Amino acid sequence: MMRFLQKLGRSMLIPIVALPAAGILFRISSEDLLDWKLFQASGAIFNNIDILIAIGIAMGLSKTKDRGIPALTGFIAISILKEGLNILDSDLNMSVFGGLISGLLAAWVYNKFKDVELPKVFSFFSGENFPITMIILLMLPVTGISFLVWPYAQSSIDWLAQSLVTLGGLGVFINGFLNRFLLPFGLHHVLNTYIYFGLGDFKTSGGEVVHGEVTRFLNGDPTAGYFLSGYFVSIMFGVPAIALAISKAAKYNKQNTKALMGSGSFTAIVAGITEPIEFTFLFTSPFLYFIHSVYTGLAGMTLYYLHIREGFSWGGSIIDYVLNLGLSDKGWMIIPVGIGFFILYFVTFYFYIINRNVPIIGQIEESNFDEEKSDEEKDLSLTHNQYRYMSKKILENIGTKDNVIEYENCITRLRLELRDTSLINKDKIMQTGAHGVVIIDKHNAQIIIGPEVTKLVKEFNKEIENT
Structure with missing residues (x-):
């Protein structure tokens, strides 16, 4: 299992490389900043992160020198899953979890069937070409099963989101925890959609009634923003602390580890995009990701009970923090609270990593094999x-x-x-x-x-x- 997780961790580094540059370009070129429309095309990386993950895992776990066919197999797998779900129900989206499942199945199919020999009349489809046929046949029933199962998960999260507002600080904690915890399954979007654009209502000075934490906060609602504030702590302080812990704990490839963690931290702070750091340990150390989810919820609850309220238009980056500080209540206190959580994050992650055999970047020896x-x-x-x-x-x-x-x-x-x-x-x-x-x-x-x-x-x- 440890060897498998190490290989999965290496596989995840393949798509992660594309995330920092894309995230920064996408954020600074947005309409509320530089408004460079062409540069918004960099957002395609995040719109297709499930495809990148499927390809990366298929390449990384395939037993071959040439990764071309495995990459194609992974692309076919996620493409069929996405298209099949869209045909059956366009509202279903398995996101990152769909990419994970597709990549694992693609790698298994390739390794299982790459040496199959068919009769001469079908020889073109033999060998490495045969997994391409098999993944198509396999993903159709997988898509059907996903169609039957996934709606129940989405409905449950939607019901939960609508119930959170009555729980006060506990509701804020649950929202923050689930926002991170559900990310691998793609279900965080269901939660976010309701919290951001459906939760509560507020009548503006012009008589318009608006809904959702984001919209109400930007329109001056003094009760909006509590479900958003904690993300500034998690994104601007927590994720960089994780990156620092991974860098400091690195035993091998220290320079590469520092470079990846440094760019990932910069992306989180400036663009509010945390995936470049989170994906380095999301699948290879679920416990650390669980702790990250708990701390995200705890940050929101802490700000709630301190009556600190801040919101954003796009995400919890330093750009949104500065732009919306004038609409906040005690928004400046996010800085000292954030420093406290930075220390908490760093100590937790650093000591866990150095005392456990965690198969993440910096802990995996790259031999000359x-x-x-x-x-x-x-x-x-x-x-x-x-x-x-x-x-x-x-x-x-x-x-x-x-x-x-x-x-x-x-x-x-x-x-x-x-x-x-x-x-x-x-x-x-x-x-x-x-x-x-x-x-x-x-x-x-x-x-x-x-x-x-x-x-x-x-x-x-x-x-x-x-x-």
Whole structure:
């Protein structure tokens, strides 16, 4: 499970790279700031984050060197899910959770069916092309099941949102908690839509009746904003504190970790977009994300009982904070409260990360397992074509099937992830015709074969399946 979560964490970094720049450009080019309409196209990244996640996970979890087909498989999976739900009920949107499910299924389908051989008349659809057909067939019933199940979740959240206003500070806490907690499932939009644009009513000086926390606050309602205030604490202080904790706790790749955390923090503060940081631990450490959700709710409840009221037009960024400070009640106190939550966030995340084996960026050692020496090895060639016999002997001399966790090949090498590399018999493997055996660490090893490695891996896979 830990190895799986580590790979999932690496996979999530693929779409995360696109988020900071897109978020900043989208915010500063909005109508209430620079009003650069063309730059608003950067918002497409967030409108399609489910697609990016599906592609990233499919690429990251697929057992192959060339990630093109897995990426296509992931795109097909999420496309069918989105289109199918739109056909059945246009109001359904599984958002990030849909991307997660689609990516996982795409990776599983690719790994399961990439070596399937069909009769010659259908040979074009064999091998790596076969998962493309299978993912289409699989996603249709998955979409049907999602259509039957998801409306109940959305209806429950909608009912809850309408009940929160009667609970006072507790309602503010629940709203903040659920806003973060429901994000992976895409259901936070249901909650937000009602809170932002449906909760309560206020009659403006011009006689117009407006609804929702956002609209009422901007129109001067002195009772609006309590359901919004806590996000300034969570976004401007909490998320940067998480980023700092991850950076300070980093054991490996410290420079890359600092760069990603730094840009993610800047994006949160300036643009109010938190996904670049949250997605680094959302799926790989659910407990930390749960704590983040609790602290978001706690921040809102704290401001509520301190009678601190602030609102926004777009999100809880420093831009909205400054622009709307004149409409707030004691809005300046968000700063000292935010500093307190910054410390709370940092201490919690930092000590949890350094005391637990949390598979997030900075905690995952990047070994040289992915390095190749294809320039030196491209001219290597086996002295025989007995791939089946060779694969059988290699399997016997790496500790048998029971010692194998995962395997794949690059251009010239068979890459192995084993439970214990000390079980490898180098001399016996070299006698099969291999050109070298490289033991990276106690779990990873490589056997240098040459360009014929692709043929060997097919036989090796059969040996794994048949023994």
